[in-house]
Amino acid sequence: MPRSSRFRKAVRTGGLMSVCALAGGALSVVSAQSQTSRAPAKPPAAESHAEALVSQGRQIFRFDDFGDNAFWSGALQLDKAIAGEKNGGVGPGVSPKTALSVGLKVDANALPKSVLSALKAGKVDLNSPATTLALVKLNAVVGVKPHFKKSGALSSIGLTCAACHSTVNDSVAPGIGQRLDGRPNRDLNVGAIVSLAPNLKPVTDLLGVDAATVKKVLAAWGPGKFDAELFLDGKAFRPDGKTAATLLPPAFGLAGVDGHTYTGWGSVTYWNAFVANLEMHGQGTFWDPRLKDAAKFPVAARAGFDDVRSEHDLITARLPALQLYQLAIPAPAPPAGSFNAAAAGRGKVVFQESGCARCHVPPLYTEPGWNRHRPEEIGIDSFQADRSPDGVYRTTPLKGLWTHTKGGFYHDGRFATLLDVVNHYDAHFGLSLTEAEKRDLVEFLKSL
Ligand code: HEC
Numbered sequence: 001m002p003r004s005s006r007f008r009k010a011v012r013t014g015g016l017m018s019v020c021a022l023a024g025g026a027l028s029v030v031s032a033q034s035q036t037s038r039a040p041a042k043p044p045a046a047e048s049h050a051e052a053l054v055s056q057g058r059q060i061f062r063f064d065d066f067g068d069n070a071f072w073s074g075a076l077q078l079d080k081a082i083a084g085e086k087n088g089g090v091g092p093g094v095s096p097k098t099a100l101s102v103g104l105k106v107d108a109n110a111l112p113k114s115v116l117s118a119l120k121a122g123k124v125d126l127n128s129p130a131t132t133l134a135l136v137k138l139n140a141v142v143g144v145k146p147h148f149k150k151s152g153a154l155s156s157i158g159l160t161c162a163a164c165h166s167t168v169n170d171s172v173a174p175g176i177g178q179r180l181d182g183r184p185n186r187d188l189n190v191g192a193i194v195s196l197a198p199n200l201k202p203v204t205d206l207l208g209v210d211a212a213t214v215k216k217v218l219a220a221w222g223p224g225k226f227d228a229e230l231f232l233d234g235k236a237f238r239p240d241g242k243t244a245a246t247l248l249p250p251a252f253g254l255a256g257v258d259g260h261t262y263t264g265w266g267s268v269t270y271w272n273a274f275v276a277n278l279e280m281h282g283q284g285t286f287w288d289p290r291l292k293d294a295a296k297f298p299v300a301a302r303a304g305f306d307d308v309r310s311e312h313d314l315i316t317a318r319l320p321a322l323q324l325y326q327l328a329i330p331a332p333a334p335p336a337g338s339f340n341a342a343a344a345g346r347g348k349v350v351f352q353e354s355g356c357a358r359c360h361v362p363p364l365y366t367e368p369g370w371n372r373h374r375p376e377e378i379g380i381d382s383f384q385a386d387r388s389p390d391g392v393y394r395t396t397p398l399k400g401l402w403t404h405t406k407g408g409f410y411h412d413g414r415f416a417t418l419l420d421v422v423n424h425y426d427a428h429f430g431l432s433l434t435e436a437e438k439r440d441l442v443e444f445l446k447s448l
């Protein structure tokens with residue numbers, strides 16, 4: 001693992017502690033003196049502080065790669081695969097057509113008017129990798145952050161949170177439009193994109209398998225899925241032979257929700273630090289001694305993921321704003337006419353009376369408190385739960401369900417439709433719902 005050379009365990013010495021104590025003493029004398037001479041600066045009001053953090057957080061969410069370009073370009077050389085041989089890279093290159101077909105999205109607001117009108121008139125060459133490069137350089141490919149040489153040429157690319165947790169409204173063309181932050185990109189084929197990398201050695205080294213095996217694993221993910229636990233436990237397939245990857249979840253409507261991820265790894269900010277360091281391969285600091293468990297997390301334990309210390313920390317200072325931004329993104333309301341309001345009204349009663357609201361407590365639609373359950377409580381297998389520290393599934397907050405019907409429901413998309421979910425609960429809890437009640441319940445779920 002090339003990163004491990006950069007990892008350093010913090011060493012606390014008695015000498016260092018006493019210097020700190022001295023400095024602390026000196027500081028308190030200074031502040032006591034300055035208090036007598038002038039009043040301390042007034043801190044900003046909570047509202048303006050929050051506003052500033054939210055807008056910083058939006059920038060970070062969309063455009064910050066935390067220095068992960070050293071991994072995606074420097075190590076995996078993904079930029080070379082995009083450029084193609086004709087443009088100084090390797091292989092055929094990635095045309096905009098291919099990029100859109102693997103679910104990458106284009107931010108129309110980043111395009112100059114001339115490009116937009118050329119696009120609308122069908123005058124942009126969507127078969128040329130040079131066009132993709134131009135879009136990347138315009139910072140228009142959602143979740144792909146360009147870095148430049150002094151000459152203005154592209155030097156590298158990094159990945160941002162927006163790649164997986166944003167999409168666009170298709171206002172210009174399919175895959176091209178205004179950004180919709182927080183919506184899971186269920187078109188994005190992360191596996192196909194990573195597979196393009198000319199150098200998979202950092203991944204094969206980490207997992208201890210060959211490139212053919214890694215490619216087989218990546219090909220099995222399919223659109224809208226990623227396996228955040230693969231780099232911890234090396235488990236690529238479930239016992240039934242299907243991919244171990246999970247669906248990309250929404251990153252909206254999270255305020256008030258305790259546990260995050262499908263298996264409740266921790267809070268939003270816990271998971272942000274986890275993802276930025278361990279998945280995106282940004283440069284930062286991360287501490288979680290639970291990952292020392294070599295039986296459960298053999299890959300993570302071997303790589304020292306429990307204690308990551310990069311020399312230049314580009315993540316930690318970003319966490320407060322990033323957290324506040326995600327907590328501030330509201331769950332989008334369903335479009336008018338997308339559900340039957342009268343049926344949804346009746347379905348609300350079914351939701352209450354069937355015990356759904358016992359776990360999906362309105363208006364959070366997850367439990368206030370420790371919102372996790374053992375697999376048998378919801379009648380499913382424990383495979384994914386067992387890949388997490390607590391062996392549980394987190395009660396999914398249900399608002400904005402209508403934004404991610406593609407790819408199915410539950411962590412792995414095992415239920416293709418909401419009716420399939422309802423049928424599962426009907427059998428598991430012995431609810432004996434009538435067909436009409438099931439339909440009403442589905443309309444209610446679509447209305448959230
Ligand atoms: C490669 C795709 C990918 C990228 C990039 C990514 N995530 Fe995620 N994110 C996921 C997946 C998959 C999960 C579900 C993981 C699980 O349950 O094991 C997830 C889970 C989450 C959750 C939990 C949501 C919930 O309700 O439980 C949050 C919050 C989140 N990500 C925020 C972020 C932020 C912020 C970034 C950037 C620092 C980021 N993600 C980068 C794929 C991604």
Ligand code: HEC
Pocket residue numbers: 262351354355356357358359360372373377378380393394395396398401408409410411412418421422425426441445
């Ligand atoms: C014992 C607690 C509990 C009860 C009761 C319960 N759920 Fe759930 N629900 C969960 C958990 C935990 C998950 C996450 C499962 C997973 O991702 O594998 C979930 C997931 C879901 C999902 C999928 C969300 C998504 O984005 O994939 C829907 C929809 C849902 N529940 C609706 C209902 C309805 C309708 C009822 C009543 C018939 C109900 N739930 C009863 C705990 C519960």
